[in-house]
Amino acid sequence: MSKKILYIDMDGVLVDFESAFSKIPQETLEKYKDDKDDIPGIFSLMDPMEGAIESYQILTQHFDTYILSTSPWENPTASSDKVAWVKKYLGKAAYKRLILSHHKNLNKGDYIIDDRTARGVDQFEGEHIHFGPEGNFKTWDDVLAYLLNEKEINEGKTKFLLEKEKKEFAAMTPEELATFEAKEKRAEARVDAMLEGLNA
Numbered sequence: 790m791s792k793k794i795l796y797i798d799m800d801g802v803l804v805d806f807e808s809a810f811s812k813i814p815q816e817t818l819e820k821y822k823d824d825k826d827d828i829p830g831i832f833s834l835m836d837p838m839e840g841a842i843e844s845y846q847i848l849t850q851h852f853d854t855y856i857l858s859t860s861p862w863e864n865p866t867a868s869s870d871k872v873a874w875v876k877k878y879l880g881k882a883a884y885k886r887l888i889l890s891h892h893k894n895l896n897k898g899d900y901i902i903d904d905r906t907a908r909g910v911d912q913f914e915g916e917h918i919h920f921g922p923e924g925n926f927k928t929w930d931d932v933l934a935y936l937l938n939e940k941e942i943n944e945g946k947t948k949f950l951l952e953k954e955k956k957e958f959a960a961m962t963p964e965e966l967a968t969f970e971a972k973e974k975r976a977e978a979r980v981d982a983m984l985e986g987l988n989a
Contacts, residue, residue, distance in 0.1 A: 797855070809835045826864060847937070859908050
């Protein structure tokens, strides 16, 4: 059985747009105060929305998932910045799955998660999962609870945490790994001592 097709927007859904403002000089913010989308490099400075990365990874296990975003026409770095962001935060799970379009309704699918109805979202053939303060789905937990059952969510979160730990271990230097193992041994020793005290 083929998976249902799911599209996920970036700005305001996967990406916290406003998180970039503190990283931009005040004079630049003033210059582009009416068109912050057009600030060169802004899309490379944004942090993920809370729960977005974990939720994306979980959803890819159950849906044919794509990122469907718009690249501001007057910002020459926006498209490459969005590609770089996806590579940095979503990695292999999003490989060649970024679609940039001003006409989202032209993409065929079952669901679209977006914080707006513009750019063709209101004409999308499938179901619009309206995300964010103005939508019916305020958080990523709300989205997961709607699209998946509890067992699928728990299994997905466990898998995500295991993969995250693997990456962290792989990135450790020998010194960091030795320090971590020493802490683990001390923790195990404390647990053993507590158990012995309880059994005495």
